[in-house]
Amino acid sequence: MKQSLCAAYARLAVKSGVNLSEQQTLLISADIDTVEFTRMVVEQAYEAGAREVLVTYIDSELERCQYRYQDEETLREVHDWQIDKQLDYLKKGACCMRIISPHPNALKDCDPKKMAIRARAVGEASKEVQEYTLASKAQWTIVAVPNPEWAAMVFPDQVPEKALESLWDAILKCVYVEEGIDPLITWQQRDELFQQRIAKLNSYAFQRLHFTNSLGTDLMVGLVNRHVWGGGSEVAQNNVRFNPNIPTEEVFTAPHKDRVEGRVVASRPLIYNGNVIRNFYFTFSHGKVCEFDAEEGREVLAEMLAMDEASTALGEVALVPYDSAISQSGCLFYTTLFDENASCHLALGSAYPACLEGGIAMSEEELKDKGINVSLIHVDFMFGTADMDVKGESAPGTWVPIFQNGNFVL
Amino acid sequence: MKQSLCAAYARLAVKSGVNLSEQQTLLISADIDTVEFTRMVVEQAYEAGAREVLVTYIDSELERCQYRYQDEETLREVHDWQIDKQLDYLKKGACCMRIISPHPNALKDCDPKKMAIRARAVGEASKEVQEYTLASKAQWTIVAVPNPEWAAMVFPDQVPEKALESLWDAILKCVYVEEGIDPLITWQQRDELFQQRIAKLNSYAFQRLHFTNSLGTDLMVGLVNRHVWGGGSEVAQNNVRFNPNIPTEEVFTAPHKDRVEGRVVASRPLIYNGNVIRNFYFTFSHGKVCEFDAEEGREVLAEMLAMDEASTALGEVALVPYDSAISQSGCLFYTTLFDENASCHLALGSAYPACLEGGIAMSEEELKDKGINVSLIHVDFMFGTADMDVKGESAPGTWVPIFQNGNFVL
Numbered sequence: 001m002k003q004s005l006c007a008a009y010a011r012l013a014v015k016s017g018v019n020l021s022e023q024q025t026l027l028i029s030a031d032i033d034t035v036e037f038t039r040m041v042v043e044q045a046y047e048a049g050a051r052e053v054l055v056t057y058i059d060s061e062l063e064r065c066q067y068r069y070q071d072e073e074t075l076r077e078v079h080d081w082q083i084d085k086q087l088d089y090l091k092k093g094a095c096c097m098r099i100i101s102p103h104p105n106a107l108k109d110c111d112p113k114k115m116a117i118r119a120r121a122v123g124e125a126s127k128e129v130q131e132y133t134l135a136s137k138a139q140w141t142i143v144a145v146p147n148p149e150w151a152a153m154v155f156p157d158q159v160p161e162k163a164l165e166s167l168w169d170a171i172l173k174c175v176y177v178e179e180g181i182d183p184l185i186t187w188q189q190r191d192e193l194f195q196q197r198i199a200k201l202n203s204y205a206f207q208r209l210h211f212t213n214s215l216g217t218d219l220m221v222g223l224v225n226r227h228v229w230g231g232g233s234e235v236a237q238n239n240v241r242f243n244p245n246i247p248t249e250e251v252f253t254a255p256h257k258d259r260v261e262g263r264v265v266a267s268r269p270l271i272y273n274g275n276v277i278r279n280f281y282f283t284f285s286h287g288k289v290c291e292f293d294a295e296e297g298r299e300v301l302a303e304m305l306a307m308d309e310a311s312t313a314l315g316e317v318a319l320v321p322y323d324s325a326i327s328q329s330g331c332l333f334y335t336t337l338f339d340e341n342a343s344c345h346l347a348l349g350s351a352y353p354a355c356l357e358g359g360i361a362m363s364e365e366e367l368k369d370k371g372i373n374v375s376l377i378h379v380d381f382m383f384g385t386a387d388m389d390v391k392g393e394s395a396p397g398t399w400v401p402i403f404q405n406g407n408f409v410l
Numbered sequence: 411m412k413q414s415l416c417a418a419y420a421r422l423a424v425k426s427g428v429n430l431s432e433q434q435t436l437l438i439s440a441d442i443d444t445v446e447f448t449r450m451v452v453e454q455a456y457e458a459g460a461r462e463v464l465v466t467y468i469d470s471e472l473e474r475c476q477y478r479y480q481d482e483e484t485l486r487e488v489h490d491w492q493i494d495k496q497l498d499y500l501k502k503g504a505c506c507m508r509i510i511s512p513h514p515n516a517l518k519d520c521d522p523k524k525m526a527i528r529a530r531a532v533g534e535a536s537k538e539v540q541e542y543t544l545a546s547k548a549q550w551t552i553v554a555v556p557n558p559e560w561a562a563m564v565f566p567d568q569v570p571e572k573a574l575e576s577l578w579d580a581i582l583k584c585v586y587v588e589e590g591i592d593p594l595i596t597w598q599q600r601d602e603l604f605q606q607r608i609a610k611l612n613s614y615a616f617q618r619l620h621f622t623n624s625l626g627t628d629l630m631v632g633l634v635n636r637h638v639w640g641g642g643s644e645v646a647q648n649n650v651r652f653n654p655n656i657p658t659e660e661v662f663t664a665p666h667k668d669r670v671e672g673r674v675v676a677s678r679p680l681i682y683n684g685n686v687i688r689n690f691y692f693t694f695s696h697g698k699v700c701e702f703d704a705e706e707g708r709e710v711l712a713e714m715l716a717m718d719e720a721s722t723a724l725g726e727v728a729l730v731p732y733d734s735a736i737s738q739s740g741c742l743f744y745t746t747l748f749d750e751n752a753s754c755h756l757a758l759g760s761a762y763p764a765c766l767e768g769g770i771a772m773s774e775e776e777l778k779d780k781g782i783n784v785s786l787i788h789v790d791f792m793f794g795t796a797d798m799d800v801k802g803e804s805a806p807g808t809w810v811p812i813f814q815n816g817n818f819v820l
Contacts (some may be wrong), residue, residue, distance in 0.1 A: 032445055032467065039471050046479035052487075053475070057442065057467040061449050065463070070458035077462075079498060081491035088489060 009143070009177045010040035012246065014048050016187045017141030019242040022049035025094035027086055032059040033101035033147040041099065056085070060106040060274070061279040067118070068111035075118045078125035090132045093238065095139035101147045104334035105162050107274025112303040115273045120307060121374035134378075135353045135360045136234045139242035144171060144337055153334050174247040174326045174338060187243065194232030198251055200410060201229040204400060206392035208259070209317060212342070213385045215265045215379040216281070221317050221346075222259025224371040226357040229253045234354070249326060252318035254355035256371035258287035264346065268332060268339050268382040275300040276334065280381075288312045289348075305348070310375035316347035316355075322386050322406030336380045344384030344403075349377035412589075419553070419587045420450035421481035422656065424458050426597045427551030428505040429652040432459035435504035442469040443511035443557040451509065466495070470516040470684070477520035477528070485528045500542045503648065505549035511557045514744035517684025522713040525683045530717060533786035544788075545763045545770045546644045549652035554581060554747055563744050564750040584657040584736045584748060597653065604642030608661055610820060614810060616802035618669075619727060621754070623795045626674045626691070631727050631756075632669025634781040636767040639663045644764070659736060659751040662728035664765035666781035669698035670724050674756065678742060678749050678792040685710040686744065690791075698722045699758075707711035715758070720785035726765075730797050732816030741759055746790045754794030754813075759787035 014020050026045045030038040035057070086096065107115065110368045124129075132138040151163035151187070158166055172178065176186040205227075211219045231251035233241045263283045270277040277297030284287045289312040294301050305312050320327070320343055327342040351372045353359035359367060364374050390403035402410045424430050436455045440448040443468070452463045476485070496506065517525065520605035533540075561573035568576055582588065586596040602624050615637075621629045642661040643651045673693045680687040687707030692699045699722040715722050730737070730753055737752040761782045763769035769777060774784050800813035812820045 032442075034468065039469070039475075042472055042475050046475055052480060052484050053472075055469065055472055059445065059449070059467070060461070062452055062465055065449075065452050065456055069460070070462060074462050079494070081434075081494040081498065084491040088491065136788055171757070190557065263592070271694070 005172055005177055005179070006037060007040055007044070008183055009172060009175065010037060010044045012175065012177060012187070013041055013097060013099075013141060013143045013185045014044045016184055016243050017143060017246055018097055018139045019240050020048050020050055020095060020139075021043055021238070021240060023051045024049075025052045025054070025089050026091070027089055027096040028053065028055045028099060029096070030055055030057055030099040031101040031145075032057050034099045034145040037101055038143045041097065054085075054089070060103050064107055064110060067107065067114045070114075070118055072114065075114055076121045078121050081131060086129050090129065090138050093138075093244070095236075096132070096138070097140065098142040099145060100142065100335070100337065101145045102150050102335045103147070103274065104150065104153055104271045104276060105274060108276070110271070110274070112132050112275070112300045116303045116307060119273070120376055133244070134350060136244070137237050137360075139236045139238075139240050141242060141244055141246060142337055143175075143246045144335065146171060146182070150334070154331055168328050170331050174329060174341075176247075176325075191232045191243075192204060194251065195409070198229045198231055201251060201253075204394050206394060206400075207396075208393040208398070209391070210391045211264070211383070211388065212336070213388045215383075215385055216263060217265050217383055219262040219264045219284070220260070221314065222256040223317075224254050224256045225358055227253045228355050228357055230352065230355055235313050245337060245341070247338065247341055249324040250318040250320045250345070252316050253272060254351040254372055255312070255314040255317050255346075256287065257315075257351075257368075257373035259314040260284040260287045260373060262323055264383050266383055267343060267385050269334065270379070270381045271336065272297075272300055272304055272379060273332055278303050287314070304377065304379060307349075307377050308375055311349050311377050312371050313348070313373045313375070314346055315349045315351035315373040315375065315378055316345075316380065318345050318380075319390065319403065319408070320344050320384055321408055322384060322388065330378050339382055341381045343382040343385075344388055344390070345362060345380050345382045347378050347380045349373065349375035349379055415582055415589070416447060416589055417450055417454070418593055419585065420447060420454045421583060422585065422587060422593045423475070423507060423551060423553045424454045424596070425511075426594055426653050427553060428507055428549045428658050429650050430455055430458050430460055430505060430549075431648070431650060433461045434459075435462045435464070435499050435502070436460050437499055437504050438463065438465045438509060439506070440465055440466050440467055440509040441511040441555075443494055444509045444555040446608045446610070448509055451507065459574075462500070464495075474520060475543060477517065477524045480524075482524065482527055485524055488531050491659040493535055493539060500539065500548050503548075505646075505652070506542070507550065508552040509555060510552065510745070511555045512560050512681070512745045513557070514560065514563055514681045514683065514686060515684060518686070520684070522683070522685070522710045526713045526717060527651050529683070530786055533717075537753050538794070541652070544760060546654070547647050547672055547770075549648075549650050551654055551656060552747060553585075553656045554745065556581065560744070564741055580739050580741050584739060584751075586657075586735075601635055601642040601653075604661065607818070607820075608641055609637045611661060611663075614802055614804050616804055616810075617806075618803040619663055619812070620800065620801045620809070621674070621793070623798045625677060626673065627675045627793055629672040629674045629694070630670065631724070632666040633727075634664050634666045634766055637663045638765050638767055640762065640765055647770075649681065655747060655751070656747065657736060657751055659734040660728040660730045660755070662726050662780055664761040665724040665727050665756075667720070667723040667725075667761075667778075667783035668781060670694040670697045674793050676791050676793055677753055677795050679744065680745065680791045681744055682707075682710055682789060687711050697724070712789065713743055714789060717759075717787050718785055720783050721759050721787050723758070723783045723785070724756055725759045725761035725783040725785065726755075726790065728755045728790075729800065729813065729818070730754050730794055731792060731818055732798065749792055750790045752794075753792040754760045754798055754800070755790050755792045757788050757790045759783065759785035759789055789790045816817065
């Protein structure tokens with residue numbers, strides 16, 4: 001991949017992603033495959049005036065060893081420094097970036113029970129840290145960089161070198177980084193469209209959304225009262241506008257945790273803890289999954305649903321046009337960051353407090369009272385199709401078409 | 411390099427290096443170039459019964475950015491978590507390993523003043539952590555893995571791929587890892603020889619050592635009373651025997667910080683903070699450097715000597731036969747771990763408390779009273795040559811030959 005395009009991508013992550021302020025500290029968690037790109041981001045961040053850039057490299061192979069060899073007691077231990085290395089800086093106004101390079105199958109053979117134990121321990125210990133992203137207290141973003149193994153999954157018919165290049169091309173296309181055009185301007189213009197779409201959805205204040213398609217989905221999703229649609233850029237508590245996801249194509253809000261009924265059939269695989277779950281569905285009653293099955297990865301799915309009492313309820317409903325750039329790439333990326341932006345999706349687990357008016361200032365109990373789900377997990381799965389229809393109930397019995405044949409008609 | 415030899419090297423680091431105990435935690439700090447080897451070490455450690463293996467990857471490119479962009483105030487900050495991530499575990503009985511892959515020139519263009527500021531801040535904050543290695547409170551070891559840039563420095567006349575292989579070959583030879591022989595047994599046998607040599611040196615209880623050679627060295631090194639020679643394996647406070655350096659060829663003890671006189675001329679370059687210092691000498695009076703010069707890197711040397719008031723005095727004197735494996739390799743490794751084992755050497759800065767009878771239990775003040783140097787730095791430099799003569803004063807006026815023509819004659 002051309003150095004100049006990579007550098008433009010790194011600059012996009014710093015400027016449109018976290019939108020780093022002068023003298024701000026940037027915390028980066030980077031997968032070990034991204035060293036070269038991470039160094040570019042660090043350079044761009046300092047050039048943009050960063051006070052300090054701290055990088056933690058993550059090696060999924062070591063995580064695999066952890067699940068293979070560590071006993072349950074050790075997996076349950078989260079040390080203070082493991083939290084403080086983020087929390088200390090976030091409290092002082094730092095922003096954070098996650099640079100991923102997925103190995104979708106890395107943890108495939110690991111014991112789902114052990115992974116769940118670790119996920120729960122880390123989830124509980126990181127609650128305060130996660131607020132900074134979930135409630136957008138700090139600017140944060142997530143970007144992805146190819147690796148050969150991932151490229152081989154996305155482009156299985158190509159020789160390794162070509163596949164890697166194809167994945168770079170596909171990613172840069174999805175994030176609107178192209179020769180001769182400043183991606184910061186493209187992102188600015190696209191964000192204006194997002195904000196218009198969001199304003200319209202908010203003005204309707206839908207009580208319920210009804211999803212139907214030929215795959216078997218027939219799902220009624222109640223929304224919380226005074227819900228707020230989000231998407232594109234957000235504004236952190238320091239009033240700095242940032243883009244949490246690169247790429248992004250979705251608008252989303254908070255379902256009511258007790259008011260989801262019917263059946264949803266996934267349209268794309270879900271990668272959870274490095275495991276691929278394929279061809280699965282959920283049936284909801286009173287907001288909770290009451291039945292589910294999967295052709296592949298059922299056990300992992302079961303562990304996920306059993307994480308806590310809120311992990312069977314929804315925390316996000318998101319609308320993505322079927323003609324979005326990522327959808328049109330025709331690629332299955334095996335990675336939520338991309339695949340969720342190719343398709344309408346839902347998330348099991350926690351909702352974003354920002355999706356409720358005044359939600360950021362509310363306690364956990366207040367949020368729950370309003371119907372906002374609070375859980376240790378937040379796992380997206382895709383159910384959008386080319387023939388997805390979505391209607392919104394604007395007043396009792398009055399239904400407004402939102403999607404027809406997979407795209408916005410509102 | 412053959413996978414089987416690499417795995418044997420990784421096993422050596424775990425078994426002969428830290429000599430990991432069942433259910434012990436291993437802390438690894440690994441340079442970013444060593445990912446593949448580090449994974450092997452992690453695997454070997456878990457196979458040997460590790461409770462937990464924690465890896466921190468270090469990227470020297472990011473360190474370079476830190477010196478280039480951070481202001482002095484930021485460089486002076488060391489956060490609690492940066493200490494706790496080692497100290498918490500060491501206090502609970504963990505052992506630690508450093509896996510290096512040197513880039514001898516990486517920090518060449520960095521501001522020596524900024525590097526000194528950071529080194530001082532980290533040195534002061536890490537005092538308690540460093541005791542675990544300096545005083546052998548925990549088992550610890552350091553091993554090295556090639557990278558292309560380093561290989562090109564050691565073998566400048568070879569094409570990159572060949573140079574990398576040559577460096578692997580050279581390293582494995584120096585650490586006695588070879589096809590068909592268990593290196594653990596080789597290390598065991600060699601260590602028995604070390605312990606005999608140490609016993610003999612200790613029995614003489616020399617008051618001073620006198621070094622002379624044709625390069626211009628004429629140095630009188632007073633030793634502390636009740637000094638102890640070390641070398642080869644050591645025994646940690648948990649009574650586990652371990653090898654702190656892989657490779658190792660030296661026996662060493664503590665000079666008296668106020669009783670060094672004369673001139674020492676370096677016989678090999680010194681790499682300090684990624685800078686190469688060449689053709690340098692020191693003149694000592696009453697134990698302190700009173701004059702010095704270098705053909706290359708004089709400024710870095712000056713910063714190093716100015717670190718604190720003890721950084722101009724000696725903390726180590728080490729004897730290495732000129733016919734040792736590393737010396738015979740004929741390679742200049744540009745890395746202390748190897749080059750110090752090719753040649754007699756001295757270190758400026760802190761001495762090892764273990765080199766004084768009962769020293770490990772003494773306070774800093776007690777150690778200083780006995781003549782043990784205490785400093786923020788410990789920097790080895792080489793001065794051994796093929797014609798080095800060393801004599802030891804066993805009683806006032808009685809001199810015993812220790813080295814003649816670069817090798818032991820004791």
